[in-house]
Amino acid sequence: MVLVSLVEAFAAAREGHLIDVLSYIDMKRYTPSPALVFNAFLSSNNIESLIDFFSFTAWLFYGATMLALIILRYKSPYKEKFRPYKVVIMFGIQLNIDFCFIATNKQVHLSLPIIVFLISIYLVIGPIIENPQIEYLYATLYIVSGLLVYVPFVKYKVKCHRLLNIITWTTQLIFKAVPCEYVPESSPEEEELQESNQNE
Numbered sequence: 001m002v003l004v005s006l007v008e009a010f011a012a013a014r015e016g017h018l019i020d021v022l023s024y025i026d027m028k029r030y031t032p033s034p035a036l037v038f039n040a041f042l043s044s045n046n047i048e049s050l051i052d053f054f055s056f057t058a059w060l061f062y063g064a065t066m067l068a069l070i071i072l073r074y075k076s077p078y079k080e081k082f083r084p085y086k087v088v089i090m091f092g093i094q095l096n097i098d099f100c101f102i103a104t105n106k107q108v109h110l111s112l113p114i115i116v117f118l119i120s121i122y123l124v125i126g127p128i129i130e131n132p133q134i135e136y137l138y139a140t141l142y143i144v145s146g147l148l149v150y151v152p153f154v155k156y157k158v159k160c161h162r163l164l165n166i167i168t169w170t171t172q173l174i175f176k177a178v179p180c181e182y183v184p185e186s187s188p189e190e191e192e193l194q195e196s197n198q199n200e
Contacts, residue, residue, distance in 0.1 A: 009035040014180070017154055021168045024177035033175040053139045056124060060143070063120030066113045073113075 010032040013022035026033045043050055128136050152158040171177060 009038055017150075019164060019167065020179075021171045021177070023180055024172065024175070025180045027176050027178055032180075034171050034177055037175070049135065052127060053135060056127060056136060057139055057143065059120045059123040063117055063124060066117035066120065069113045070117065 009018060009022050012018045013020060013035065022035045022038055023032070024034055025031060
């Protein structure tokens with residue numbers, strides 16, 4: 001889970017959804033140290049609560065995805081738009097039903113997305129009812145606060161160049177991090193080895 005969130009922060013920074021310095025890597029170890037420290041900062045001391053809030057957030061987004069799939073299925077059907085990835089939307093009573101029959105069947109059933117949506121509602125609301133904690137509110141506010149960052153800085157491309165430069169410069173000095181496009185200089189031994197390989 002920690003490695004997944006590390007890669008998510010690293011990839012999001014490379015795509016411009018987080019500050020660029022989170023996409024930098026350590027000069028010697030080639031690891032995304034700034035993204036690792038960022039995730040450690042967001043983590044909780046208690047691994048059980050971290051897992052609870054991670055699953056709460058994950059199932060919240062799974063449910064939103066299934067709801068979007070159901071809405072888009074009726075608002076813009078497959079015939080109108082090209083979909084490179086199609087979801088099997090119908091359970092077969094027998095296991096030997098041909099996939100082409102499912103994909104070309106004119107009567108469309110949304111049983112799988114509806115079942116996943118209902119399960120996600122249960123897995124989001126169930127823990128809150130069973131053991132209400134203020135941290136669930138914090139997790140929800142943290143998700144909503146993402147809009148406050150996304151709208152101006154990603155959608156409208158507002159940049160605070162001076163502040164970002166100071167953050168980037170300081171983080172590079174602390175972590176000895178460089179942009180991931182950086183190609184390290186080879187040592188004299190590696191250069192000799194490359195020259196000998198080219199001569200052969």
